[in-house]
């Protein structure tokens with residue numbers, strides 16, 4: 296019988312077959328090491344073909360909250376899949392989307408009134424930028440179209456998201472094509488007055504300020520003081536600029552509070568969510584906005600419609616997964632675990648404080664980070680890849696951002712597993 300599947304594929308293992316047909320994200324392709332086939336996950340563990348177990352110390356790119364293959368979430372997705380797996384979301388609706396929007400609005404930090412669905416973190420920020428820029432256009436103030444953003448920020452990989460992200464190695468090939476953005480440093484006691492005056496002098500042209508509250512993830516787990524950020528937000532709000540909190544990474548407990556914006560008095564007008572939204576099980580993005588923003592779209596002029604959407608907008612399976620994840624997150628046990636990881640991180644950071652070869656040891660909630668003092672502080676610093684390789688031999692998966700080592704485990708992590716992560720780090724930094 297004719298088979299379109301070449302015979303030689305059958306004799307190759309999965310990693311070899313992968314290398315023939317797959318292009319991996321954020322991965323140098325030349326001389327790429329064999330990717331590791333993972334056959335299952337359980338709790339904080341990833342399990343390979345040989346049965347080796349690895350503690351997922353970075354929650355699989357910051358998405359996983361409650362552990363891998365969680366039976367409660369899996370069961371909910373299964374039942375939803377047998378009921379309604381997908382339906383066009385223009386002119387139709389469904390219970391998981393409505394229920395999720397209601398629940399999110401009740402817990403989000405601010406006065407949000409509308410939930411706009413998309414399908415990942417980049418689309419959630421892309422939607423936020425378009426929503427904010429068109430807000431001013433609808434209000435007949437098209438001159439307000441510049442975006443204010445932080446140096447070292449990362450908001451995703453689509454063109455709008457790249458434009459408002461730091462000009463870095465991630466964006467190098469596209470710089471001429473990115474729109475102009477006013478970049479400012481994150482606030483410190485020394486620079487806060489200067490930054491505020493940049494905002495005040497450009498305020499009339501600025502549509503929106505997009506920021507990763509308290510932790511800039513991909514930019515190197517850079518942490519900002521909440522009091523200073525709050526002070527900056529006050530100035531931004533005073534200038535009538537729309538505040539967009541990108542909580543794609545910080546949302547759902549990562550920083551200790553449910554949202555990083557909970558640490559500040561000044562709440563955003565738009566908030567972007569993804570990653571932990573579904574507990575890390577399915578692709579879903581959310582952009583929530585206040586009623587004041589939504590009102591600008593309630594117009595008779597059809598051209599003022601928000602013409603944006605994705606095929607899988609509000610996918611019922613993803614919304615169901617998000618509802619199940621919220622059920623688990625709202626259990627007192629889960630918030631206790633988050634607080635406990637935070638305490639362990641503080642204790643471990645104190646232990647690391649005296650070690651030579653490390654700098655800038657910091658922690659907030661479930662995130663712990665520091666730099667290895669070797670070579671340049673940058674994403675291309677090769678030490679990260681070698682630390683990943685050594686760490687895997689110890690049964691712990693980490694993926695440093697260049698020389699920035701960090702941990703961000705799932706909330707279900709056990710005491711023994713967390714100790715293994717810390718022991719592993721201590722071994723790695725024995726220079």
Ligand SMILES: Cc1ncc(COP(=O)(O)O)c(C=O)c1O
Pocket residue numbers: 415416417418420449450451452507512513541542543544545569570
């Ligand atoms: C703060 C932030 N925004 C946006 C994104 C983009 O999300 P995604 O990778 O789902 O497109 C990320 C991804 O790391 C992120 O950390």
